[in-house]
Amino acid sequence: MSAIDEKLAIQAGFRERLDENELLNCMRCGFCLPSCPTYIASGYDEAQSPRGRIALMKAVRDGMIEWDADVDRSLSLCLGCRACEPVCPAGVSYGHLLEDARDIIQQNKRTSLPEQAVRRTIFQGLFPHQDRMRSAAGLLGFYQKSGLQTIVRKVGFMKLFPGHLASMETILPPVPSKRDMNNRPESLQPIGKKTARVGFFSGCLMDTLFLETNNSTLKLLQLAGCEIVIPKNQSCCGALHGHSGEKQGSIDLAKRNIQAFEDLAVDYIITNAGGCGAYLIDYNHLLSNEPLWAERARQFSDKIKDLSEILVELNFHQRTEFQLTPQIVTYQDSCHLKNVMDTAQAPRLLLSHISGITYREMKDAGSCCGSAGIYNIVEPAMSMKILDTKMKHTKASSADTVVTANPGCLLQMKLGIEREGMSERVRAVHIADLLLEAIQWDN
Amino acid sequence: MLSTEIKKRITSVVGHENFDDSKAGCLVYSYDATPQFQALPDAVVSPRNTAEIAGILKICYEYKIPVVPRGSGTNLCAGTCPTQGGIVLLFKHMNQVLEIDEENLTATVQPGVITQDLIRAVEQKSLFYPPDPSSMKISTIGGNINENSGGLRGLKYGVTRDYVMALEIVLPNGDIIRTGGKLAKDVAGYDLTRLFVGSEGTLGIITEATLKLIPMPETKKTMLALYQNLEAAAQTVSNIIAHKIIPATLEFLDQPTLEAVEEFARVGLPTNVKAVLLIEQDGSPELVEKHMLKIAEICRQNEAVSVQTAGNDSEAEALMTARRAALSALARLKPTTILEDATVPRSEIANMVKAINEIADKYKVKICTFGHAGDGNLHPTCPTDSRNSEEIERVEQAFAEIFEKAVALGGTITGEHGVGEMKAPYLELKLGSAGIEAMKAIKHSFDPHNIMNPGKIFAKESRKRVVISN
């Protein structure tokens, strides 16, 4: 495809597939600008703002300008954190526009052959297959094996952040043994009186690198009285595909997950990763154009709930003793948990019930940490800039423990702590692990 | 497109990193919050200080290049749409509060300071900067000054103009002047400070402003009065003021506006009534208490079905924040949202509400109304679709008639949003041709080459506005 064909194809794709009503729905009031991390980090560049990105999409769609490297840059630098959505009075579904735009660009862009190969490895070869995820030994190994490292080198990442990958390695949790990863019953009984029957969405990263956290989650659910079903045939949620312009891949995964859960007669489907949860809850939009699937997707989405939310709903915090040694605890929101799943109060409420600790809110806790899926690998400069601001606020809170609710955020916060040389004093944990620790404090 | 030579000269002033003429870079500064206006500038320039601005203006003056100063582009009159190309001038590097002077009660700021940031900064020192346009979380002081913006507290505290004491200005030829000072009194020559307030970027670039602050009121109370009759709500406004009570805030929202706002904000606004008044009074506890009682009584006398007081400050703040989202929230109804800014004397507010509804019926368009009722300033807003030219035609006719009605009631075509390019064709309705000529003479003496925000305020001819799409 020539450069001109590429531009025309992308423009045609925008015209056919970008929702014109949604684009027009943006009345350009700019109310979203102060919430956009890239707008702030870029020194108030409108091209790095939600309003600017929507205008660029619309202009390409309408033929006012051509798609070019600068437009591409603006859309690539978006974190997809969706902080612009809950603050938009007009209710613009920015996330959907972005996902469609990225998909169209990805399908029509002339990517270099090595990049195509890498994408194929990750999106078709790795994530859809839980068994392969399990055998990818550690995230670093995964970066190397998948060839991601090649992309990383190509964008000059090593030059920009010589210490970044090295720090990355030190923050990775120990990889659980393959036996542990494979040995998981398909159902678990409640401890005490049964309060609900739930499905557990285990997530591909969560069930490999963060297996411990998944185990804590299951334990908490059991203690809260949940009978748990963990279907073996579930797969990756598809978020990574969707956010990277591989929409068809995510549609296939969505269908597999809907099938895996739909006949289990569960009240809720529980996730402990904001990034996955927000994608699962959006399946009804993802499949809205497929008449055979739309209703099934809606039923699936309606059942999605984050761990914190269900614990609060089941009144677990009122019924349980939580206790820890004195420490200052702060909470870093997972963007998607907050902005898409509207879950921001529940984790804070749970933490406030732990006796012995001091809960201290950090400034701008709701704003993105710069992790954003694989963003911190492909856009290291912006990601680290955003992380630096986040660490400034973390430090100011004097927190000993930073709590998160999503694996990407957890790794990024660990990276931030490592980069600031604070790993002796400060730890980052998943809320499930901290809550379980607080229950088992006595022994 | 700018010639290579001009480009070279401008970059030698501001540096390459502060000059952008990429297509994408220009596109994102081709619009403001005004529907149906969009045009690409030739370049976007971000100077770092007054001297750089003077340098840029000298070049633009020499080559007759249009200069469009732009804050956050939230104006609603196509005031920063570069319809004649040229350069868009940004103040993103000039966004500092330079000084808060507690002895003289002033704040000195750069033009790019965000209104809310300033308000918060002075509140930290128990001081008060009242002008609070609904867009304050993103609007800039430079934009506020140039539109002479009002806000929710305008009724008691006035508008931006009432708080501007001194300005530093770069004139189109590159000269730098200072007007006014931290002075309670100053009659040395013409009042250029006042002239530049509301000048919409057509006379010069404001590079620094000294603003008046006042002590923070001791306390405040907020209430909602609910009505099943629009005109009764509007009548209440005039009656409250006739009782010699000036509340800090007196806002009107009709039912469709309430529905849209509540859908977004979820603060428990009633959606089963035809209109509400959002009322706030501040001052000493005794005065606030006394006034709120009296106001509640007047509301009930005017058929208010219920009067509710906010339980605490955060509840009150949530109501005010929700109100600020009204316009953007109405945008969720239809693809295009056209709003107007007609303003009448307070005593005529009920007549104006009535007229708006009759005009909406006559042209078969939906009009939602909200606004600063206490200021006589209403924002009749029409959710429509710019792709439906037949409907747009009717919307324009309806708004033209609303303007005529407002002027006939002794009012004006715009109370706070400015003329810009959007309302330029209607200006003569308010000023008459002699009035326009007088203003043009002022414009010409400051800006003989017409490089400062050309096409704004003065229309080529007085006629119904042409819809410019792209």
Ligand SMILES: Cc1cc2nc3c(=O)[nH]c(=O)nc-3n(C[C@H](O)[C@H](O)[C@H](O)COP(=O)(O)OP(=O)(O)OC[C@H]3O[C@@H](n4cnc5c(N)ncnc54)[C@H](O)[C@@H]3O)c2cc1C
């Ligand atoms: C949702 C919404 C609600 C609003 N509510 C209100 C309200 O309650 N009251 C109200 O009055 N307005 C309101 N507005 C209109 C608008 O927000 C105000 O006019 C605001 O002051 C514009 O600020 P800005 O920084 O966005 O300026 P811009 O829109 O960027 O510019 C406004 C004007 O100022 C000029 N300008 C900007 N900076 C300079 C400078 N340094 N030197 C010279 N000229 C300059 C521009 O050329 C332009 O003519 C609202 C707008 C929206 C979208």
Ligand code: SF4
């Ligand atoms: S807040 Fe919503 S309507 Fe306003 S500019 Fe942002 S996306 Fe557009």
Ligand code: SF4
């Ligand atoms: S998703 Fe996040 S980074 Fe992207 S435009 Fe919205 S707020 Fe900005």
